[in-house]
Amino acid sequence: MTTTETERATTTATYVGKPVDRVDGRAKVTGEARFAAEHHYPDLAHAALVHAAVARGRITAIDTAAARAVPGVIDVLTHENAPAMKPPPKFSPLDLSTIVSATSVNYLATDEVHWNGQPVAVVVAETPETARHAAALVRPAYQELPAVLDFAAEEPNAVPQKGNLLQESEADKGDAEAALKAAPVAVDLRFTTPPYHHNALEPHATTAVWDGDLLTVHEGTQNIAWLRGHLAARFGVPERSVRVLSPYVGGGFGGKAMVWAGTLLAVLAARAVDRPVRLALSRAAVYHTVGGRTPSTQRVALGADTDGRLTAIVHTSVSRTGRIGGMPEPVTAATRHLYAAPNIRLRQHLVQLDLLANTPMRAPGEAIGTFAVESAMDELAWELGLDPVELRLRNEPERNPVDGKRFSRRLLREAYALGAERFGWRDRDPRAGAMRDGRWLVGMGVATAYHPAFVLPANVSVRLGADGRVVVRCGLQEMGMGAATVQAQIAADELGVPLESVRVEYGDSTLPGAPGAAGSTQTASIAAGVVAACDKLKRTVRRLGRGAPGTYAEILARAGRDHVTVEVKANMPVFMVRTLLERRRLVKAACGVHFCEVRVDRDTGEIRVSRWLGVFDVGRIVNAKTAASQLRGGIVMGLGMALSEETLVDPRTGRIMNPSLADYHVPVHADVPRIDVHYLDEPDPTMPLGLVGIGEVGITGVAAAVANAVRHATGVRVLDLPITLDKVLPS
Incomplete structure (x- = not known):
């Protein structure tokens, strides 16, 4: 951090730090704010899912006659007639949108069933009630295959969890097991936690509209940019042809970070029937198609001397992923940092089950x-x-306990x-x-x-008008935490303007790209971009003013300029190198x-x-x-x-x-x-x-x-x- 940035972080601000009301508060409490399932289009159709009733198997037949006979049904899509969708892309560090593939399943492109609840058909109808009723009439038949489903029974078969550059899965310092045996005082305990599910106020919903090869999607998502890239890859269109609109997200907690079946099938259905389609999941459908937090078993053993100084820490875990995907949870991550001890042993293990992929949930x-x-x-x-x-x-460390x-x-x-x-x-x-x-x-x-x-790179543009009004543009996600409000506060202080003069435009993939709202990174990441853009704007205006006094708006007016707009763009390779060096x-x-x-x-x-x-x-x-x-x-x-x-x-x-x-x-x-x-x-x-x-x-x-x-x-x-x-x- 530069000297200027250090001074800025410690000086008294006009708006930063104050209990400012949310800038979108009135829109939300009056109903003016429209969420993903509240956008109307002419000729809008509605979709509902049919869920598999077996954990693993193949569809041997699927009877859609009764569903098609219901008045108002437009089409019933199954693996027998659905348009082709490209399979999920494999992860590539050069394309971070590949991270948001929630599962490896290519929906409605195969007769395979991978978990109990997997969508096996989509009914499209004139009304949501008709779609739900007809979906209940679809009759799949299955050849069931053996499935591994019992987490507790599979625990002995767990395998070591692999680490990566950003997330280590094990640690060894000294000989923790020997120190534990020699400790005058010790505890050795086994803990279990069950699966959990996100229950956001807004259930998952998608409104999808095709205009030729141009796709518009209204979606409550925690990552607009990566969703856009993922949809482009799955539907074979250029990324510039996809627009994701997500100005309001009714909570997420991690459940809206990945791209799940409902989103993809809504877009697929809209393409198939050549009409705008809305797919709003019921609560039950959210549970059956959107992953939750993994269950876990954990062993924590602590050894100490009689004064309470830790001599040994052992923390091991077993958690699960799905056979078709899922993100391993860093269960022992906090233990790396909490307490000083000369001997530490951390291990994480995984089992794979024939269940829906698990996914990050608040503080995974x-x-x-x-x-x-x-x-x-x-x-x-x-x-x-x-x-x-x-x-x-007594055990508070001076330096990080594992690596110093x-x-x-x-x-x-x-x-x-x-x-x-x-x-x-x-x-x-x-x-x-x-x-x-x-x-x-x-x-x-x-x-x-x-x-x-953590901090991730963010692109931001800032426009200052000669009338003193400021527009901050960034494709950030507002899930209810007040993201737009705090960025407006920061911009107001940086440019010395009243808060009511600042407008933040967000929630749209046509705006400068932002990182997702995940990992508690968004506020700091966007703030870095806003500060950098404001600094760039001030330098630009000062050059126009040639040292003359006055506010930035007054300088613009004297220079005969209606406005000035600047943009900062993150350099991902440079950012990654700096981040990895700093983490060392x-x-x-x-x-x-x-x-x-x-x-x-x-x-x-x-x-x-x-x-x-x-x-x-x-x-x-x-x-x-x-x-x-x-x-x-x-x-x-x-x-x-x-x-x-x-x-x-x-x-x-x-x-x-x-x-x-x-x-x-x-x-x-x-x-x-x-x-x-x-x-x-x-x-x-x-x-x-x-x-x-x-x-x-x-x-x-x-x-x-x-x-x-x-x-x-x-x-x-x-x-x-x-x-x-x-x-x-x-x-």
Whole structure:
């Protein structure tokens, strides 16, 4: 970072850091904002999917006569009559749009069935009701083939997970197993986490329109640019012929990062019937065609001396992918960075099942990995008779524990000190089950939050008019986090104009390309582009003014210029080289601490989270309001992970048994206490504007904080999520 950038990251700003209302807030609450399934076209048709009822096999016949006979049905597409679609491209580092291939299946191009729920037909009709009714009348017949479906049964067959340049899968420092055996105090625990599913407010939907070889797609996506490239490759048209419009995305959490069957089949159907087609998935169809988080088993073993200094850390995991695709989760990733120990052993293993490919879900790897390691740290504190906060502070590293790299900035000690004071940790009775309120057993728990920080290249253009109005153009994704708002704040400060004078154009593939909204990278990545574009614009205007005083708009007016537009374009090869070199010497991350209070009914086992405090070291805060909302949202999602959420997969058939919000229980208002969020607001000098991503760190450590509070309240260590009442009641 240059001296100018360092000064900018530490000076007082006019808008950056303030709790500014979202610029799209009014449009959303009034219904003016239109999402993917709300765009109307003349002659619009509607599509519905037919899902396979077997886990693996071949379609021997498919009877569509009854469906075709329904009035209003336009066509029924199957592998027997669907237009050809190119197969998914193999991954290439030279074409990053290949990353978003959710599965290797070429839908409706084969009679093969790869998972229970795979789309095997698409009904296109005049109304959505007609399409759904006719889809229920399609009758496929199958030759079933043997399928591997039981994660627990396949665990012994797991194979080592391969690493890559950006994600390591194992680590060895010293001899952790020997040190564990020699440790005066040790814990050795086995944890399990179930599958989870994203449940965004907006289910997946696509509106596809062909005009010759020109394709327009309205889609709620987390990556506009890569979706555009993927559609161009699959349908054999130039990328310039595809336009993706995604100005509003009703939540994603990773579930809208990949290209799933519904998107491709909507585009295929529109081409087949030569009409605009909308395919809006039901909740059940989302579960059956969009992957979720992998289940996991984990072993965490910790050895320590009698003073609580760690001598050994062992963390191993088994997770799954689908035989037709899926992204391995870095389950042990956070453990590489959390605690100092002379001996560390980390391993990740995989099994492949005949299920739908899994996919990233908020803080993939870190969310479930921190549940295990932070629960084990708490259990070690019980074994030592040591305060859980003190145990963590005694093992807080000065450098990255595995490889000795320098931290770009790490203020966990400060976060723990502030959190303990604000939460009233000193009032905690250290004995299990000693704190009571009537029939309620009261417990307090604590856990560390951690998520790595990344930046990706972004293209941005900025236009300044002589009237003082500014237009920032970037194809970024707005999933509800306030992305456009914070970039407007940054541009307003950089150019010294009122916030209401800044308009951000986004959500369109015709705009300068942006990275996806994933990995907590978008805000920092776009901010770097906005700052660079504003700097370039200011230099351009100053040259026009030849040193004359005045605002940038006044200089333009005097120069007789209506406006000035500049654009910055990222150099991907240079960026990748710089990133890899930096990763060799620095570790960047958002981190924090969760303090949790629970109440457990001593007779029924009912668990209620009664208080929550999170303190985070997440760099500079651009918008105090949206930042707090993001962190609270992550915590709420973590509460669901801890207490209620799990996807139930029948190990005999591979069928998801609870594909709805009636049976898959996300937290509701009654489940969520007041959540107090604090952040240190200390800039990271190595990040754009000193800011670090906050979208995912909030969920990490949450499940462990709840489990640790339950342990304090009841004396029961729950190792298997979710923490249901049967697990805390005496047997």
